[in-house]
Amino acid sequence: MIEVKVFGSEPPCAKCRQAEEQAKRAAAKFPGQVTVEKCAAQSAEGLGLVLHMTPAIVVNGRVVSEGRVPEESELERVFLSELGG
């Protein structure tokens, strides 16, 4: 199972919302294999990751994008590599 966490501001800014929706759209291409969770960048976990900008997308504990909204295809490639594809 791939665990995707979208770290953003609280309340969310427009880009944080877009990043979350983009992650959910990409995850929908991998039914039952990817979970997406919205997290606060100022949470203990967020601070522990030393994020420099929001939104940040973390896949299985690894920061894959920060301060921008990644393309859906970019996230799909990350998921495929995580699945060993």
Add this chain to the structure above:
Amino acid sequence: MPTLMEVFSGDPPCPGCVAVLAMADRYAERYPAEELTVKKYVGRDALEKYEAYNLSCVPAIVVNGVIKIEGIAPDEGTVDNALREGGLWIR
């Protein structure tokens, strides 16, 4: 009755939020309290009011309880118009 300007920002603030918070400070300095009340809601402290207004993202500006700006950082001309509609005499 003063016009009420409520400003919402995320935490950590995005560049738009920083700009809107600075703008709120400028309006608070420019207009006396009897004409304009400026309230700022930042981060988790904002969530209760944010949900009460059913906002979907920040930065946001609410004038007299009516959502005027949401999701972008406006220029002062746009905010002037929003406050004018809220009864503030713009100068």
